[in-house]
Amino acid sequence: MxxxxxxxxxxxxxxxxxxxxxxxxxxxxxxxxxxxxxxxSQQQEEKKIIAVALNEEDPNKAMFLLGIQEMAAKEEMEVKVLTEKELGDSEALKEAKILIYQDGEQSFLKDAEKNDIPILALNNLPPGVKAQGVILPDPVQVGTLMAQQIQGKITEGQVVYLQGESEDPLTQMSLAALKQEARKNPKIVIHSIANPPESEVIAIQGLREQLQKEPGQVKVICAQNEKLASQAYQLLKSLQLTEKVFLIGGQANPQSLQRIASNDQIADIDTAPYVQGVNALQWAQKIMNKESIDITQSITGDQGEVAAKIIPVKPVTAENLSLIQKSYTKAAQAQKELEKKQEESQAKSAGSKGAKESKGNVDSGNSGDGKSSKSKEGDSQDQGQEGASSQGKEGSQGVMPEGVKKVTEKVHTEIIREYLDDNGKVLGTEKSANDQVRTIPPEMLLKEQQKQQGGQQGQQEKQDGKSSGSENSGDQKS
Structure with a gap:
């Protein structure tokens, strides 16, 4: 052994x-x-930025943007509004996961296609590109409502419809609906005048010739958009025909509403730009999250069939003008307040970042005198307080069950628009709701729970430390 x-x-x-x-x-x-x-975790927490390119000349730009930004704030999404400053900038769409495009600079469309960024069209179909979807006002309803306003004012005579671009499928649909509804009275004759892109002056020249060729025969002028409506009004004014020829618009906005208030225009169509913006943001979010989209309608453009979300429209006349006008004014004010808050938040964030960097430099310089350890102890206590505060604010989330492979959240969003008089009395309300289901990676939810548990533990350690210190103090006094 x-x-x-x-x-x-x-x-x-x-x-x-x-x-x-x-x-x-x-x-x-x-x-x-x-x-x-x-x-x-870093991949899960990757930023999801929605780029937005709007037409700077659109009179309802503020309404579109307000709908997008307010819904983005509720959904905690980041929106980057592209401006003329970014034209030609190859980094303009950096980190963007989708582009919401509304008839603005086409260079943004080309950059999005080049970088394989999905395009979601707003208010109209952009030419020459394949959009994943489009949110737009009901073109058939626009034409039908115009015809109904015509029939309420005249029983015979000529109507000139300024349709805008002849190749635009939406204006073609509006014109077809207008003619279909007008057939109910064979004594009303419809003439349409189109123009090349960005050449409204050509349509106005054709209108002038029509007015002069048959004096007194043209009874009503319908304009597809505000550009055409405002120029048609100026022509009628120069020819002293504002009291003899009725003007109807197809894109209600602050300027056209003012003309209705001054009896220079008899009607317009509210295309709900705010609601369009809300729907655009919700759809963009679903595309980024690769969620199913319940869209059954489509529009045929120059690139084929495109999925479409059709937004209902309504007529604007002297009878309901005050309600519509106040809603547009209120939205413009809300947009200004939102922009002001964003500027203040950005300034505050920049100031806070500078202060942290300055504090870091000071702590680094004093690391040998014992102050750095005190600072770390304070930071640990702050984190504990922050975790406890977060837990108290959001409520107990419990422990994730074993075997979880997928987590979904059902979100119900409701928007209530109120129309008030000068005394604050509610004259009418509009409600719109949206239900969506979004998926959350279990890893992200688990990480959040662990963070909150760590905050609770830090808070408990802090309380235990205070209690121990109090007992030692009592022993010394005795």
Missing amino acids: KRYLWLVPFIMLSMILTGCNMQNMLGNLMGNKEKTSSKS
């Missing part, structure tokens, strides 16, 4: 070395797992 004792040291040494190697292997595996988990 003794002759085998000399083997014992070698066996023990082998076990120690093997144990160290196993420990290193386990350490490497755990480290790699943590790195993989960290990388996965």
Whole structure:
């Protein structure tokens, strides 16, 4: 037996070395797992920026933008509004996951296509590109409502419809609906005048010729958009025909509403730009999250069939003018307040970042005098308080059950628009609601729960420390 004792040291040494190697292997595996988990979390927390390009000349730009931004704030989405400053900038769409485009600079469309960024059209179909979808006012309803306003004012005579671009499928649909409804009275004759892109002056020249060729025969002028309506009004004014020829618009906006108030225009069509903006943001969010979209309608453009969300429209006349006018005024004010808050928030964020950097430099310079450890202790206490505060604000979320592979949240969004008189009395309300289901990665939810538990633990340690300090103080006094 003794002759085998000399083997014992070698066996023990082998076990120690093997144990160290196993420990290193386990350490490497755990480290790699943590790195993989960290990388996965970073990917899950990747920014989802929605780029928005609006037509700077559109009279309802503020309404579109307000609908987008208010819904983005509710959904905690980041919106980047592209302006003329970004024209030609290759970095303008950097980090953007989708582009909401509303008849603005086409260079943004080209950049989006080049970078494989999905395009969601707003208010109209952009030419030459394939959009994933479009949100727009009901073109058939626009034409039908125009015809109904005509029939309420005249029983015979000529109507000139300024349809805008002849190749625009939406104006073609509006014109077809207008003619269909006008057939109810064969004594009303419809003439349409189109124009090339960005050449409204050509349509106005055609209108002038029509008015002069048959004096007194043209009874009504319908204009597809505000550009045409405002120029038609100026022509009627120059020819002193504002009291003889009725003007009807197809895009209600602050300027056209003022003309109705001054009896220079008899009607317009409210195309709900705010509601269009809200729907655009909601649809964009679903595209980014790769969620199913319940869209059954489509519009045929120059690139084929495009999924379409059709927004109902309504007529604006002297009877309901005050309600519509106040809603547009209120929206414009809300947009200004929102922009002001965003500017203040950005300034505050920049100031806070500068202060943190300055504090970091000071702490780094005093790291040898014991102050840095105090600072770290304070930061730990702040984090504990923040975690406890977050837990108290959001409520207990409980522990995630085992085996969870997917987490969904059902979100119900309701928008209530109120129309008030000068005394604040509610004269009417509009309600719109949207239900959506969004998916949350379980890893992200688990990380959030762990963060909150860490905050609670820090708060508890802080309270225990205070209690211990109080007891020691009592012993010294006694």
